[in-house]
Amino acid sequence: MVTSMTRRQGRSAGLFLSPFLILFLIVTIVPLGYAAWLSLFTERSSGLGLGGARREFAGLGNYVKAATDSTFQDGFITIGAYVAVYVPVMIGCALAVALLLDSGLAVARRFTQTTLFIPHAVPGLIAALIWLYLYTPGLSPVTDWLGQGQGSAGVASTHPLLSVVNIGMWQWMGYNVVIFYAALQAIPREVIEAATMDGADRMQVALRIKAPLIRPAVTMAALFTIIGGIQLFNEPKILAQASTSITSAWTPNLYTQDAAFSRNDYGLAAAASLLIAGIAALLSFAVMRLTDRRSQP
């Protein structure tokens, strides 16, 4: 009796899970497996190459080639620098804005929130195109106004990292503000009242009470921002058109795109993307563990 119940339960659980499992298999596992398989091969020609290329088993050769390629490594340095600038600035600003909105000092709260959020509705690629225009000397009303001389290389050339961070900020700050604000709203008012009764001023309430209470939300946002950073692609891809500093393999993702679609080296591209995925997974795991431990009492 009991066993038949569990079997039936198991069957219905399988029934409910199957759409997910099938989709997961088709859109994640199969491409992943295909990439893993592709990464084991390389295409070799000989002589002048007139006979075309033939596929050869390379073993882990593509992984070694990617890992030891200084261009690929430089991509991670770029990402490191980007994350080091972007995450504190983004989280700090978003938190500050959310605390301001929550403080009762802000007027037109809803309007401000919506206005901040609107850029997030613009697709990343379009945002990058808009900023490309805004960064281009001679065309941009902004750079001329800022006194960037005409004929100069433009902001994307002189400050590639900051110009990419700026696009990210514009696009994602409102999103994080909404998350933080929602978390702040969920703080029981009694806690804040108690703090005020004890003589804490607004600043102290914000920094000592509210901010620590929404730490899980802040940590999650920071984590997603870091993982998003590893995937940096759209903004530099577009800005590269007008920037002399952003090269065709500026970030690891650009490197894989260049390897596959301009160098026709699909094996190398597959190996490099799996390396990126591995690093992203390791990083997420490490940050997760770290924050878990810290949030333990």
Place this chain on the structure above:
Amino acid sequence: MFRWKPLAALAAVTALSLVSACSSGGQEVGAEPGEGQVTFWSFLRGSDAVAAAFNESHPGIKVNFVNQAGGPDYYTKLSNAMKSGQVPDAAVAEYTRLPEIVSLGGATDLTGEVGPVVQKTFPGAIQELVTLGGKTWGVPRDASAMLYFYRKDFFDEHELSVPETWADYKTLAAKVKSIDSGKRAGAYLTGNYNLLSALSWQAGGKWFGAEGDSWAVGINDEPSLKVAGYWQDLLKNDLVTSFPDYTDQFWQDIQNNDLVGYFCASWCAGNLKATVPDQSGDWAVAELPSWDGESASAMWGGSSFIVPKGAKNSAAALEFIKWITTDPQGIAAWFGTGVSSMYPAAPTLVPEAKKGFTTEYFGGQDIYAVLTDSYDSAVPGWRWGPAMATTESAFNDRLGKAADGSAQLTDIFSQVQDATVKALKDRGLTVAQ
């Protein structure tokens, strides 16, 4: 009851299609000669008109034109099509990229079918661009000989003369700057290596060549380094302005009358006419300055047509390709849009092209005569390499550093040489030392 079978089948089909995507498409047996459907990929202006005109005059063949975006993405699409076996029957391939397509095994050897036609119709410098290993892989359409575009009104006003040598050009550039510190007589491109490759070609550089069964790579050969040093000097003395490419920022300078001259190929005439129509009558063209005063030229761009390997209807595709590249009617069809300044690779078709391009914009100047001189003086022996995408990005990633002074152009040429040789060796190609 939940049905597994259709979904399992779907999953299997998806997996299979992914797997089969990497097996190369085999050559299929062609249909009867000159009949049936032809899929045609091109990004060239006027391709639609040409396909339509062909369909009208060839009832047995139906050409289906599929418009493509130009630039590097096109070649990505083409090479992916080659990998999946779903290739068009006829496709455009710029001379720069033809050897790479061939070395990836993506083009059909056309020696038997069009080899004699190509030999008979086109001059040697052009033939070399579609020949590799003694075989003909494509049929040339246009030749984009280099020119110097200049503002005749400004030159006349300040009694400037058109430079005949590169030494003259430097003097001119300095003069223009001294007349008005905001004006320049030329531009350096930080995101497009074609300007420097054309000028290296003109100087007698040979970036690629076949020595028996191996590639010879000479991106940092002596003539090319001479060009690099010369442009480094122009940049150092701020005699030319810099743009990523001949796009937005460049056109802004043209519009503001800040740029009074620039080096570009024949197709730039059409661009100029279309982009700044209000400067009609102000512009003129001249041949490139040369190192020794003798006419010498080179090309920037230019296209040929290939039959990708695995094409289903290569016989009809070849008929179409021959018509649009060598038949006067075919050439006439290219000019349906009225703005093309295409210069046909076949000299016999130039009068036809000339008829299609009105020259009021150039103050009535016979720009086709200048183009013919430039075309005829193209330095022979230039070939493109089998990994131009790598060579191109290696250049474009670095050219900006010469403009902002953080690197020497001559060093950049040597770095690109190393990167290119490495890319060739990585692919198993033989490189002569």
